[in-house]
Amino acid sequence: MNILMVYPKYPDTYWGYKHALKFISKKAPGPPLGLITVSAMLPQGWQKKLVDLNIETLEDKDLEWADYIFLSSMYVQKESVNEILNRSKKYAAKVVAGGPLFTQDYASYPQIDHFILNEAEITMPPFLNDLRTGQAKRIYQTGDYADMSLTPVPDYHLLKLRDYAFMNMQVSRGCPYDCDFCEITALLGHKVRMKSKEQVVNELEALYKLNWRGPVSVVDDNFIGNKKVVKNSILPAMTEWMAVHHYPFKFNTQTSINLADDAQLLNMMRQAGFNATFIGIETPAEESLHSCHKVQNENRDLLENVKQIQEAGLQVSGGFIVGFDSDTPSVFQRQVDFIQKSGIVSAMVGLLNAPKNTRLYQQMEKENRLAEDITGSNTDFTMNFKPKMDNHELLEGYRHIIRSIYEEKPYYKRIRKLLMNYRPAKTGKNEIDFVSIKGFLKTIFVLGVFKKGRFEYWKFLAWTIFKKPQLFVDAITLAVCGYHYRTIYGLQKT
Helix, strand or coil, X not given: CEEEEEECCCCCCHHHXXXXXXXXXXXXXXXXXXXXXXXXXXXCCCEEEEEECCCCCCCHHHHHHCCEEEEECCHHHHHHHHHHHHHHCCCXXXXXXXXXXXXXXXXXXCCCCEEECCCHHHHHHHHHHHHHCCCCCXXXXXXXXXXXXXXXXXXXHHCCHHHECCEEECCEECCCCCCCCCCHHHHHCCCCEECCHHHHHHHHHHHHHCCCCEEEEECCCCCCCCHHHHHHHHHHHHHHHHHHCCCCXXXXXXXXXXXXXXXXXXXXXXXXXXXXEEEEEECCCXXXXXXXXXXXXXXXXXXXXXXXXXXXXXXXXXXXXXCCCCCCCCHHHHHHHHHHHHCCCCEEEEECCCCCCCHHHHHHHHCCCECCCCCCCCCCCCCCECCCCCHHHHHHXXXXXXXXXHCHHHHHHHHHHHHHHCCCCCCCCCCCCHHHHHHHHHHHHHHHHHCCCHHHHHHHHHHHHHHCHHHHHHHHHHHHHHHHHHHHCCCCCC
C-alpha cells in the first residue's frame, strides 16, 4: 500500500503564530502528532508519505501515487479539508478520515470512504484486518477509551523537522474535570490514561536521534490530571534522561490551576525542563466559574496562583472567556485588570462557544439558542449560540479587552510584569544560534523602526537589558508574539 497522509491547512489564528514564525524562518508551530502516531500503527511494509499543508503544497503526483489518503482534522481546518476532498475525488485513492472533526461530525462528509473515529488504538486494528480480507466497512467507532500502553512511538522521521518551531509529544489523555463548554471529556473521557515512563523516554530518544534540539510541547489536555503517576514515574524519568543528554529540550504543556497548590510538583517540572504551561483561567468572575462547573478555579486567589507558578519557573499563558449567561458589562474591565496584573502575556481571550456533545451545547439546544455552526477558532468574534447579553454590547466589550491588552504599551508592561516574577531553572546551556540572532535583528527593523509602537519597543528593550538581561531571549520572543497577536486582531499598524 502507498499511504499519503495529508494534514489540512490552518487559517490565520491566534495559536498559528504565522506572523511570529517569519522572524525565525519557520513555517508552522508544531507537526501533526495524530497523523504520525497513526502512521506508526500501519503495517511496516507499507510506503508512507506525509504532506502537511501548513509547510508545503499537495502535488498531483502525490495523489496519483497514493492507494489511500489518510486525513485528520480539527474544526478550524474545515475549509482546507473541503479543498483536499475536492481534489482527491479526481483520483483513484480512497480517503480514510479520523480526528476530532470527523469523530464529532462524520455525517457531514458522505464523500469519505472510511472513518477511523475516536481513538485509533481501538478502531484502527479492525479496519486493517477487514482491509486485508476485502471487507472494510465505512465507519469504525467505539465508546471505549484506549489503553495508552498500546500507543507506538510516532513516526517522527516523516517530518521535515527544520520547518517547525517545536515538536509535539503526548503523555496522557483525558481530564478529571467537567467544564460545561469543554469538548475534551466528550472525546477522551474523565479517566486520565497515561503512557509508561519507558514510552515517554523512547519518544524523547526518537526526537534526539533525529537531531531535534529545542522546544517540545507536551500536548496533554491536563498534564497533571494524574499527579501521582506524573510525580512518581514520568517526571523522574524525564529529569534523568534530560540530565544524561545535557538538557536538549525545553518543555511546555497544559495544566489546571491547582498546579500552584503543589510546590514539589512545580519544582519537579522545572527540574525536568518545563518552562511554560497553558492554563484555562476563563474568568475572574466567581459566579461564571460556578455556573460552568469550573470547580478547580473556584474559591482561590487566581492572581496569587499564577504568580506562584511563574516564580517556580514556568511562564503561564492563559485562556479567557466572555459571554457566560451570568456575565455583566463589568466583566470586560475585570478581565483586562486581571490579565494585566497577572503577567499572563499570551492571554487568549475568546467569546464563549458550545462545541458539539458538551453540556453547554445540550443546554443551548434545549433552550433553542443554537445559531451558526462553530468555527473552531477561539478568537474570530463569533459565537454559535445567542448570548443573554446584548450582542452589540458583548462584541464591543470583547473588542475593548483586545485593545486594552494587546496595544503596545499594555502588552510590553505585561511582559515586564512576567519577567519580574519569572525564575526559570538554570539547566543546560542557553546557546544563541544564528536563527535567534537573525530573528532579533528582524525585530529591530520591524518593531523598532517600521511599526507603530516603536518607542515602546525601544523602552522595553532598554528595560530588559538593564533589569533582566538573563531573560533577554524570553523577552524578545514575547515581543515577537505580540506582533503576531496585534496582526491577527488588526491592531498592528505602520
